[in-house]
Amino acid sequence: MDWTAIIIAGAIMGGLAIIFAFILGFADKKFAVEIDKRVPQVAECLGGANCGACGYAGCSALAEAIVRGDAPLNSCPATKGEKMKRMSELMGVEAEEKAPMVAQLLCAGDCEAAAVRYEYNGARSCRIANGLAGGPKMCTYACLGMGDCIRDCKFGAITMGENGLPHFDKSKCTGCGACAKQCPRGAIQLVPKTAKVAILCRNDDMGKEAKDNCRNACIGCQRCAKTCPQGAITLVGKHCVVDQEKCVGCLECTKVCPMGCIVTLQ
Secondary structure, eight states, rough: OOOOHHOOOOHHHHHHHHHHHHHHHHHHSSOOOOOOOOOHHHHHHHHHOOTTTTSSSSHHHHHHHHHTTOOOGGGGGTHHHHHHHHHHHHHHHOOOOOOEEEEOOOOOOTTBBBBSOOOOOOOSOOHHHHTTHHHHHHHHTSSSSSOOHHHHOOOEEEEEEETTTTTEEETOOOOHHHHHHOTTTOOEEEETTTOEEEOOOOOOOOOOHHHHHHHHHHOOOOOOHHTTOOOEEEETTEEEEEOOTTOOOHHHHHOOOTOOEEEEOO
């Protein structure tokens, strides 16, 4: 064995390693992209769940956009109160908090009220079930109750109720809208946290068909609209909707609905 050749080869390899390490270290310092020190500080003020509700890939991406001036300070629905104040101080800009929104299920078609088309024994996924002959419930607008929204909620604000419909904890909900995007039926919508009433039905079937499909369906009779003193309820398609900006919470609509699908939220 030629030890001299081995020693020389080792010395050459060691020398090359030192040279490359020096080059890489120099390049790292020479071409390093300086990160504004406010970026991590702003990121700490954000929700931290990387939910994507702001339209950016995550909280770090949003923080960079805010510091660059490409995104408003109120882009994150989870940033409120002291966190918003802190971020305003960091950026030197007065920020206006958005009116808090929360997720609301606009469906009362629970396991007792909704008529069933067939017994579903597949994967517990609303999207999969919805693709099988329109889903197991007769009403094609009904919540399927498979829990896709629960699995997609980054804040643990949704649980499945005993009636087979998801329940939303307003104290935990940030209004990010991830659950609404996940629902294949569009049965979840964002409403102001101060909303007083909600019509828990969005079906556009004719009155009799809607009633046959669900005991709690809106049949478009418009008694609520005719009773509302503020004109806050109108017929859209074949179901009624509430204009939350006009609603004052008099609750007269809840007294005249023959189907009981108008409920109080406060």
